[in-house]
Amino acid sequence: MKINKKIDGRDAQGNTWLYSDIVKDHFFNPRNILFYGEEEIYEADASGRVGSPACGDEMVVWLKIDPKTEKIKECKWQTFGCGSAIASTSVMSEIVTENNGLTIDQALKIKPQDIMERLGGLPAQKVHCSVLGDKALRMAINDWFRKTGQHQRIVVEGAKIIDEKLRITDRDIEEAVLEGARNLEDIQKKLKVGVASPEAIPEIEQLIRFYTEKYYG
Amino acid sequence: MFFNKKKKSFVYLDHAATTYIDERVKQAMEPFWIKEFTNPSSLYAPALKVKGFLSEARKKVAKILQALPDNIIFTSGGTESNNLAIFGIARKYQNQGKHIVTSKIEHQAVLRCCEQLEKEGFTVTYLEPDSEGFISPKKVLSAITPETILVTIMYANNEIGTIEPIVEIGKEILKWRKEKNTVFPYFHTDACQAAGALELAVEKLHVDLLTFNGSKIYGPKGVGVLYKRRGVEIQPLFFGGGQEMGQRSGTENISGIIGLTKALELVQDNRLAENKRLFNLRNYFWEQVQTKINKVKLNGPKLEDELLRLPNNLNFSILDVEGEALLLYLDNYGICCSTGSACTSASLEPSHVLSACGLPYEYSHGSLRFSLGHCNTKADIDYVMEYLPEIVEKLRKISPVNLGVVQHAKYK
Numbered sequence: 001m002k003i004n005k006k007i008d009g010r011d012a013q014g015n016t017w018l019y020s021d022i023v024k025d026h027f028f029n030p031r032n033i034l035f036y037g038e039e040e041i042y043e044a045d046a047s048g049r050v051g052s053p054a055c056g057d058e059m060v061v062w063l064k065i066d067p068k069t070e071k072i073k074e075c076k077w078q079t080f081g082c083g084s085a086i087a088s089t090s091v092m093s094e095i096v097t098e099n100n101g102l103t104i105d106q107a108l109k110i111k112p113q114d115i116m117e118r119l120g121g122l123p124a125q126k127v128h129c130s131v132l133g134d135k136a137l138r139m140a141i142n143d144w145f146r147k148t149g150q151h152q153r154i155v156v157e158g159a160k161i162i163d164e165k166l167r168i169t170d171r172d173i174e175e176a177v178l179e180g181a182r183n184l185e186d187i188q189k190k191l192k193v194g195v196a197s198p199e200a201i202p203e204i205e206q207l208i209r210f211y212t213e214k215y216y217g
Numbered sequence: 218m219f220f221n222k223k224k225k226s227f228v229y230l231d232h233a234a235t236t237y238i239d240e241r242v243k244q245a246m247e248p249f250w251i252k253e254f255t256n257p258s259s260l261y262a263p264a265l266k267v268k269g270f271l272s273e274a275r276k277k278v279a280k281i282l283q284a285l286p287d288n289i290i291f292t293s294g295g296t297e298s299n300n301l302a303i304f305g306i307a308r309k310y311q312n313q314g315k316h317i318v319t320s321k322i323e324h325q326a327v328l329r330c331c332e333q334l335e336k337e338g339f340t341v342t343y344l345e346p347d348s349e350g351f352i353s354p355k356k357v358l359s360a361i362t363p364e365t366i367l368v369t370i371m372y373a374n375n376e377i378g379t380i381e382p383i384v385e386i387g388k389e390i391l392k393w394r395k396e397k398n399t400v401f402p403y404f405h406t407d408a409c410q411a412a413g414a415l416e417l418a419v420e421k422l423h424v425d426l427l428t429f430n431g432s433k434i435y436g437p438k439g440v441g442v443l444y445k446r447r448g449v450e451i452q453p454l455f456f457g458g459g460q461e462m463g464q465r466s467g468t469e470n471i472s473g474i475i476g477l478t479k480a481l482e483l484v485q486d487n488r489l490a491e492n493k494r495l496f497n498l499r500n501y502f503w504e505q506v507q508t509k510i511n512k513v514k515l516n517g518p519k520l521e522d523e524l525l526r527l528p529n530n531l532n533f534s535i536l537d538v539e540g541e542a543l544l545l546y547l548d549n550y551g552i553c554c555s556t557g558s559a560c561t562s563a564s565l566e567p568s569h570v571l572s573a574c575g576l577p578y579e580y581s582h583g584s585l586r587f588s589l590g591h592c593n594t595k596a597d598i599d600y601v602m603e604y605l606p607e608i609v610e611k612l613r614k615i616s617p618v619n620l621g622v623v624q625h626a627k628y629k
């Protein structure tokens with residue numbers, strides 16, 4: 001059966017479910033993989049792991065870094081996840097190692113949007129996958145800072161508590177937006193945020209707008 | 218390259234999503250596009266002829282359900298029939314009570330209705346299934362209160378194929394009504410997945426309302442049926458010309474109705490033979506999966522008993538890999554199936570059915586559903602088994618997850 005390439009795979013909400021050719025290429029031919037079991041003998045300078053199989057995505061990134069130039073010489077990875085999670089990690093590993101590798105400081109400037117752009121976009125429901133690839137890289141870089149005793153350079157992603165009673169932070173709201181929440185009702189369904197602390201609601205609504213704009217605007 | 222060049226083929230193993238139309242159904246529908254197009258509500262001879270076909274169709278459907286023709290309401294599909302049954306009863310009888318009993322593994326077309334009714338002041342009890350998806354009749358009974366006006370439990374589950382004990386649930390409800398000397402609660406079943414494989418005689422099932430549709434039984438999309446027992450009243454969803462005995466206004470979808478009727482007759486006629494064939498094919502499939510892929514887990518009831526599980530349904534989890542990735546690779550080989558993984562749902566939540574059965578998320582994410590049908594033969598299963606083990610192996614090779622093995626030993 002031949003499917004017209006120009007087909008517009010949008011759902012009723014106007015969101016596309018189609019993967020770009022670049023995503024498909026990276027999914028079917030992932031770059032820089034460390035095959036399962038090879039990590040036992042691979043001498044990485046640093047590594048980072050995010051997600052869990054229960055969440056549906058888990059990624060591990062291994063880096064080899066030149067201590068003098070601080071350039072990333074190799075970036076290997078393994079991913080459990082959907083097509084876009086695999087493609088995001090693959091593209092991320094390319095970005096940080098091409099042209100003799102980015103320096104640590106350059107690599108820290110990579111944003112999920114850069115990964116998405118390089119992939120030729122992702123369906124809205126899949127944006128969180130590119131965030132995970134970026135996170136795994138950051139964790140690996142922090143691991144390197146830790147291993148080389150540069151503790152002052154470790155980047156701690158700050159989180160601010162929004163709902164005192166349930167200890168819910170702005171990061172939780174960011175995650176919820178990435179998982180598809182678009183309004184207070186969605187967020188409350190996911191987190192029960194603000195249910196016990198109605199005074200937090202204006203700030204929650206502001207954060208929803210902010211993160212929706214940031215990732216989907 | 219990492220992956221072999223794909224071989225062109227088309228193997229459809231997603232009949233629970235929807236089916237193609239049986240050639241004979243298409244033929245039966247043919248006259249109603251251009252020739253017999255008139256509005257059956259009109260009074261001239263051609264319209265009366267169409268009216269005759271409509272009433273014929275209604276009689277045929279009624280006969281299979283062992284019901285009366287005026288018990289049959291034609292709708293636009295399974296979703297509408299479920300909405301009409303649930304909102305119809307709830308709105309009609311809300312003065313008698315505002316409680317509904319259902320299960321956690323119903324189709325969204327039932328669950329979303331119940332959630333909406335909760336917003337409108339109803340209370341809904343969502344029963345937990347056991348680990349194989351069965352809803353116990355005793356649990357249903359113990360959830361019923363004098364406030365309960367409706368019990369709605371599906372006939373067979375779309376994801377794991379569990380055949381619910383509808384007859385027993387019906388009997389428990391009858392007993393309760395008799396003891397309490399009441400006509401409530403009414404009993405509705407969503408039979409969309411069951412209509413092609415199971416008996417639909419409503420008296421034997423002890424149901425007051427029953428939903429099914431055309432698009433799962435090799436009939437057309439956009440047409441469904443709500444059976445409603447005489448004496449049970451519903452508040453309509455649509456108002457207008459008063460078609461379907463005032464219960465569902467709108468010009469009748471005559472070609473659809475003719476198609477659905479033909480499709481129902483065909484599947485019900487050949488039900489037992491086809492069930493047997495699919496049962497054997499499905500069990501062969503699972504045998505192959507178990508032989509060729511390690512770390513797999515069957516979801517839903519055991520396969521041996523044909524009374525407990527739809528014969529065409531196979532749902533299993535492959536550990537350490539994610540369902541959408543499997544699906545995309547299978548698609549690359551022209552194989553169509555579904556997954557309960559969160560990654561394919563807009564809500565990013567894994568299958569509510571698998572979760573309700575107590576399956577951990579990491580198992581749901583790696584679940585695949587294959588639903589077999591008319592077009593499938595052993596060659597299709599062999600085709601899938603030619604590629605599936607290889608796909609699993611490749612995805613496991615790039616996955617950091619190895620469930621059951623200590624995780625932290627693997628990365629340093």
